[in-house]
Amino acid sequence: MVTSLERIVAALTMQEADRVPAGPLVCGAARRVYGITYDKAARNPELWARSLIQSQKMIGHDGFLLLVDLSVECAAWGQSVDYPIESTPITKALKGDPLIKTTEDYEKLEYVDARKANRMKDVIKIAEIVAKEKGKELGVMGFVYGPAGTLSMMRGLDKMSIDLKRNPSAVKKALKVINDVLLDYTVAQMEAGVHAIVLDVLFASKFIWSRSVYDEFEGQFCTKIADEVRKHNCVVILHNCGQATYFDTMIKWYKPTGISIHYLPDGVTSLQDLKEKWGKQTAILGLMDCPKTLYMGTEEDVIREAKAQIEALAPGGGFLLCSGCEFPPNASLLNARAMVEACKMFPYKKS
Amino acid sequence: MATKEEILAGLAKAVIDGDVDTAKKWAQAAIDSNIDAFEALTKGCQQGMKVMGDRYSAGEAYIPEIMLSADAMYTTMDMLRPHLKAKAVAPGTIVMGVIEGDVHDIGKNIVKMMLEASSVNVVDLGRDVPIAAFVDKVKEVNANAIGMSSLMTTCMFKMKDVVDMLVEQGLKPKVKVMVGGAPISEEFAKSVGADGYAPDAAEAVKVFEKLMRGA
Structure with missing residues (x-):
């Protein structure tokens, strides 16, 4: 009997186990199995962890992603966060209350202890609970939003994008401090027992930053986090749900075991092309369409899309059927279950 | 000189x-x-x-x-x-905003810039805009169109409430509705009763111009 963890390891190391692993990335949606509102679950690590575990029992996926939301990291510096009752928590920097109000504020960011920091400590607790209870049989993936993304949650991407052109040294000073804290946060999650760290590097996308800006304002800092993950014998997985992502740049800086995507990368025209161009250099996680298929679609739609992806990307290993981004928190959980069913329906074809 | x-x-x-x-x-x-x-x-x-x-x-x-x-x-x-010697005649007036519950506005801001670069009169309501605020503003400025965006599946369905309110108040089909944002698709746009969908800012300008021509 192959365990979920063995199934994931096989796929990540370009081997075929019994079937393709299923990872609907059920995070915020998990709380619904207990009927807990988003605002309560996101601030209670015990409830969040129990929700993840319980939802996995219902859905049957092969691993957990410990993403709560993208405002966990910025909260460590005191960025205020809004907690809607039934939607994803969000930094108030996007509601006109950024922690970094002027370019001078970049240089005021100081080192904080990730293990004690507001919200980060909650995710570390979630990692401890889930890894302890489920880590022997299921994949447990920690999550870290990269330094550029974290900084944008304290300033706003629009202002930060102007600042990095007009005041690059101030922005870099802040990024260095943030990266040091994220490094500690990564280590804390690994010590809590996760098998992999999913590093969100959203800005390595053609519709956000150029490759050279990415190199200068995230790659050169964040590469240290990936190195640290490998030193701990954990797995580096990247997540980038942006359009036209830079696989070359991401592989250059992070040497990931897998890359999780929603859209085809820059320069790739089809699933077959993706397998051919990048399938030997990295495992692929994705690319189930979150809004179109998982949120608006039926179970039949899910199975149809999953079948096409499994046929194109799974042969020879190196593919995990995942949602392209977090499973929509308000989508039907039956669609997450349909992803698992699809993986069972379309096993590897033995040659 | x-x-x-x-x-x-x-x-x-x-x-x-x-x-x-x-x-x-x-x-x-x-x-x-x-x-x-x-x-x-x-x-x-x-x-x-x-x-x-x-x-x-x-x-x-x-x-x-x-x-x-x-x-x-x-x-x-x-x-x-x-x-400006005389008030230029704009190709139309659009009321724009990020739908209630969502605050991701960078995409909306880029669309706004491109519409303004095409001399369109844009009334920007900002982010986290309540349903009724769109409709009230349309009536106040006698706008030709509403542009709504969202980055979150937890909020995007509220666009239909805006369309429904326009219908209830007899403002459709006169006022055209455009929608956009990362999770939005042509199918979704149709499902909420929008008249146009644009995947990016350049396309948004074309869609607006097309809607103003009545095409």
Whole structure:
């Protein structure tokens, strides 16, 4: 009997186990199995962890992603966060209350202890609970939003994008401090027992930053986090749900075991092309369409899309059927279950 | 003394380069040379912004460059507007905003810049805009269209409430509705009763123009 963890390891190391692993990335949606509102679950690590575990029992996926939301990291510096009752928590920097109000504020960011920091400590607790209870049989993936993304949650991407052109040294000073804290946060999650760290590097996308800006304002800092993950014998997985992502740049800086995507990368025209161009250099996680298929679609739609992806990307290993981004928190959980069913329906074809 | 063509070209280039100081110099030169302010706006700074919009859609320019160009465009527009001889006839008025519950506005802001670069009169309600606020503003400014965006599946379905309210108040089909944002698709747009969907800013301008032509 192959365990979920063995199934994931096989796929990540370009081997075929019994079937393709299923990872609907059920995070915020998990709380619904207990009927807990988003605002309560996101601030209670015990409830969040129990929700993840319980939802996995219902859905049957092969691993957990410990993403709560993208405002966990910025909260460590005191960025205020809004907690809607039934939607994803969000930094108030996007509601006109950024922690970094002027370019001078970049240089005021100081080192904080990730293990004690507001919200980060909650995710570390979630990692401890889930890894302890489920880590022997299921994949447990920690999550870290990269330094550029974290900084944008304290300033706003629009202002930060102007600042990095007009005041690059101030922005870099802040990024260095943030990266040091994220490094500690990564280590804390690994010590809590996760098998992999999913590093969100959203800005390595053609519709956000150029490759050279990415190199200068995230790659050169964040590469240290990936190195640290490998030193701990954990797995580096990247997540980038942006359009036209830079696989070359991401592989250059992070040497990931897998890359999780929603859209085809820059320069790739089809699933077959993706397998051919990048399938030997990295495992692929994705690319189930979150809004179109998982949120608006039926179970039949899910199975149809999953079948096409499994046929194109799974042969020879190196593919995990995942949602392209977090499973929509308000989508039907039956669609997450349909992803698992699809993986069972379309096993590897033995040659 | 620079010629009119040199001033307009200089203004457009400064916006493309995102060079606010140079853009200000060319805008002042346009004012000092008595160049028609509307021409300086449309053939100078807005032309530069259109070039940047096309480059962004083609993956040849990125958010930092777009933001710098927008800064230069808005700075020069502020300088030139007081010199407009008569109120220019805009191709239409659109009320825009990020739907209630969502605060991700960078995409909406880029669409706004590109519409303004095409001389469209944009009334920006910002982010986390309540359903009724869209409809109230449409009535207040007698707008031709509403543009709504969302980045979150937990909020995007509220766009239908805006469309329903327009219908209830007898404002459709006169007021056209456009929607966009990362999770939005053509199918979703149709499902909420929107008249148009645009996957990016350049397309949004085309969709708006098409809707205004009644196509």
